[in-house]
Amino acid sequence: MPLLTPLIGSQMVDLGSALLLLTCFAIVAQRRLSSCVDLFALQSVFLALTAALVAFLTGIHHIYIAAALTIVIKAVVIPRILKRVIERLNVKRELQMNVNVPTGLLICGALVILAFFITQPIIPLGFLLTRDSLAIALAIILIGFFMMIARKKAVTQVIGFLVMENGLFLGATAAAYGMPLIVELGVFFDVLVGVLIIGIYSHRMQDTFDSVDTSKLTTLKE
Amino acid sequence: MSWPLALLVAAPVMAGLGSLLVQQRRAIEVLQCALAGTLLAAAALVAGQVIAAGEVSVGDFLQADALSAWLDLIIGFVGSSGTFYAVGYMGEEMDRGHLSLRRYSQFFCLFDLYLSAMLLGVNQENIAIMWIAIEGSTLWAALLIGFDRSKAALEAGWKYIILSAVGIALALFGTILVYYSSEHVLGVSSEALRWSRLYRVAGELDPAAIKVAFIFALIGYGTKAGVAPMHTWLPDAHAESPTPMSAMLSANMLTVAVYAILRFKAVTDRTVGPEFAGKLIVGLALLSLAVSAIFLLVQRDYKRLFAYSSIEHIGIALLGFGVGGLGVFGGAWHLMNHALAKSTAFYGAGLVFLRYNHKSLDRVTGLLRQMPVAGTAILVAGVALAGMPPFGLFTSEVLIAIGAYRAKPEVTYVFLALLALAFVTLLYQVLRMTLGAPGEAGTALGRQCRIFTSAAVGINIVALGTIGLHVPPGLEVLLASIVKIFGSGMEGPR
Numbered sequence A: 001m002p003l004l005t006p007l008i009g010s011q012m013v014d015l016g017s018a019l020l021l022l023t024c025f026a027i028v029a030q031r032r033l034s035s036c037v038d039l040f041a042l043q044s045v046f047l048a049l050t051a052a053l054v055a056f057l058t059g060i061h062h063i064y065i066a067a068a069l070t071i072v073i074k075a076v077v078i079p080r081i082l083k084r085v086i087e088r089l090n091v092k093r094e095l096q097m098n099v100n101v102p103t104g105l106l107i108c109g110a111l112v113i114l115a116f117f118i119t120q121p122i123i124p125l126g127f128l129l130t131r132d133s134l135a136i137a138l139a140i141i142l143i144g145f146f147m148m149i150a151r152k153k154a155v156t157q158v159i160g161f162l163v164m165e166n167g168l169f170l171g172a173t174a175a176a177y178g179m180p181l182i183v184e185l186g187v188f189f190d191v192l193v194g195v196l197i198i199g200i201y202s203h204r205m206q207d208t209f210d211s212v213d214t215s216k217l218t219t220l221k222e
Numbered sequence B: 001m002s003w004p005l006a007l008l009v010a011a012p013v014m015a016g017l018g019s020l021l022v023q024q025r026r027a028i029e030v031l032q033c034a035l036a037g038t039l040l041a042a043a044a045l046v047a048g049q050v051i052a053a054g055e056v057s058v059g060d061f062l063q064a065d066a067l068s069a070w071l072d073l074i075i076g077f078v079g080s081s082g083t084f085y086a087v088g089y090m091g092e093e094m095d096r097g098h099l100s101l102r103r104y105s106q107f108f109c110l111f112d113l114y115l116s117a118m119l120l121g122v123n124q125e126n127i128a129i130m131w132i133a134i135e136g137s138t139l140w141a142a143l144l145i146g147f148d149r150s151k152a153a154l155e156a157g158w159k160y161i162i163l164s165a166v167g168i169a170l171a172l173f174g175t176i177l178v179y180y181s182s183e184h185v186l187g188v189s190s191e192a193l194r195w196s197r198l199y200r201v202a203g204e205l206d207p208a209a210i211k212v213a214f215i216f217a218l219i220g221y222g223t224k225a226g227v228a229p230m231h232t233w234l235p236d237a238h239a240e241s242p243t244p245m246s247a248m249l250s251a252n253m254l255t256v257a258v259y260a261i262l263r264f265k266a267v268t269d270r271t272v273g274p275e276f277a278g279k280l281i282v283g284l285a286l287l288s289l290a291v292s293a294i295f296l297l298v299q300r301d302y303k304r305l306f307a308y309s310s311i312e313h314i315g316i317a318l319l320g321f322g323v324g325g326l327g328v329f330g331g332a333w334h335l336m337n338h339a340l341a342k343s344t345a346f347y348g349a350g351l352v353f354l355r356y357n358h359k360s361l362d363r364v365t366g367l368l369r370q371m372p373v374a375g376t377a378i379l380v381a382g383v384a385l386a387g388m389p390p391f392g393l394f395t396s397e398v399l400i401a402i403g404a405y406r407a408k409p410e411v412t413y414v415f416l417a418l419l420a421l422a423f424v425t426l427l428y429q430v431l432r433m434t435l436g437a438p439g440e441a442g443t444a445l446g447r448q449c450r451i452f453t454s455a456a457v458g459i460n461i462v463a464l465g466t467i468g469l470h471v472p473p474g475l476e477v478l479l480a481s482i483v484k485i486f487g488s489g490m491e492g493p494r
Helices: A004-029 A033-058 A062-088 A101-125 A133-150 A154-176 A181-209 B003-022 B025-053 B066-095 B101-122 B127-145 B151-186 B195-204 B207-225 B233-240 B243-272 B274-297 B302-323 B326-356 B372-386 B392-407 B409-434 B447-469 B473-486
Strands: B056-058 B062-064
Touching (some): A004 A033, A004 A133, A004 A154, A033 A154, A062 A181, A101 A133, A101 B151, B003 B025, B003 B062, B003 B066, B003 B101, B025 B056, B025 B066, B025 B473, B066 B326, B066 B447, B101 B243, B151 B195, B151 B207, B151 B243, B207 B243, B207 B274, B233 B243, B243 B473, B274 B409, B302 B372, B302 B409, B326 B392, B326 B473, B372 B447, B392 B409
Antiparallel strands (some): B056 B062
């Protein structure tokens, strides 16, 4: 049994990471804004579970705290803020996108390959337990980045940003068994304030432009 | 234990929260003027201590070496004159009824918190906490850029927050990768994130991981520094934010982002040699220069003109750091002189905007005759920014050109050609704005506004003139220590 544990453990961490990646694809394919938020909350739950698993397998306790914070902030507080923003808006679905769903999914597939390509030379350096997750973490970051470009609504761009953050958190957990606790706390604080500020901005946009469609932001051009 | 260092970071927080609490105009003005004085004095004292002792710290929390002290001087000095300027500028907006007392105090609270976040970022040995502080300054800046709540300001703020959110996330990934490779050498603790430790063990770090980390940090912090091709937020943000903030963005925020890149470069150079990071930085620097030189030509808005000039100057400084050796000396000197000159230019531009209430470059002429203070500010700063003697930017550009010639002659030719193009455009526009006969009458400025803004412009011009002709001995010590951090660069050992 002790011989098997590292292998099973590492496969379970891989499974958790894969679930995170899967939710990314689901978000890219989803047009309803509130479902995007729900999927993001689900992704954050997967993230917390994966982190807790790493904490359990390695015995590093401060990862538990980060996992608990993930549940509270990313799976409860931030989705609530976003839901409230969506309620105030007159748009529930995103009909027009810069890139349509099938093409978007194909591009995301390519981004995953790219992520594995970039991280390939540095993966052998990592801990046996989590090293495969580093490539997945980078893939999630790139997909979040892509969402911010592909979508037009302010809310989905924010979700893209949050998906990037989830990727970063997975990356930190996978690559380094989590950053020191003070750093994790600081990052959480910044993310929370960032979402609040973006919320303020989308309120003002709704008031000023009567829309949160960022493609209406076109006055400033060369 | 260095009290000035603690004061430098803490004073803006106290003044900012104080301004939010008192909600009384006179009290806020007094608080802000006290802050401006404190920043100036504390920055000078920290620099003095670092010159004497090499480095100073406040317990485990704040550490400053020569490069930090350099940034302290820039942020402290420009932050100080900027605070004076903001008191005059925002006061005038309030006198005209554009601003309620609540929003007035909010502005100063955000402004001070923003300064404090940057000061925390540069006086911090831990690269992850540096990241948190720089991200914090990004968030405060986002609120300040959209402060006017006009359509254009909202658009500029949104563009800024989205682009810098992406940039800063990539920078965090770079930071994580450094930790990824350093914790194998230094163990799983905060020690593995400290500059001084990283420098010492850089030779043992994994080269592949450090290379990837540097690329992420360069793109990430480069976005915040307005390096092309990630610069698209910069002109909008500079043009649409309240002018005191435009000055701070250009003088402080871009400089702090360059600082973050430099810290990563110092580690990367020690691990894989100066060629790798140097080439990447030189490439991006030349691209920034090219983009800004071309876009300077077509500007119709004077705030955007100065914004593109910032892209140019950040490119020049980065080129210096990229080639290393003498270029590092020139680059650091360039950053300080650019901060002073560019903030002066924006102080002038803000006064012009208050008077005419438009930003159209073509319609502004004869400033010297109509608005002596704004005219002098724009003329002096414009001549300095174009790179004419007797100002420090001339010296630094010559030094960078020599450094580049020693390392890569072909880079120098491109550099000088682009510099000449930017020189002609900027000088032409600045002379056209300031000389000749005034066009329109506009609204005269209030007395208080004139006093405070003249003080800010005066402080900057005196400083610019004083350090223009020669490097003061104390600063020379700091510069020498900064050069030592980076070694001889691409010139190779001699």
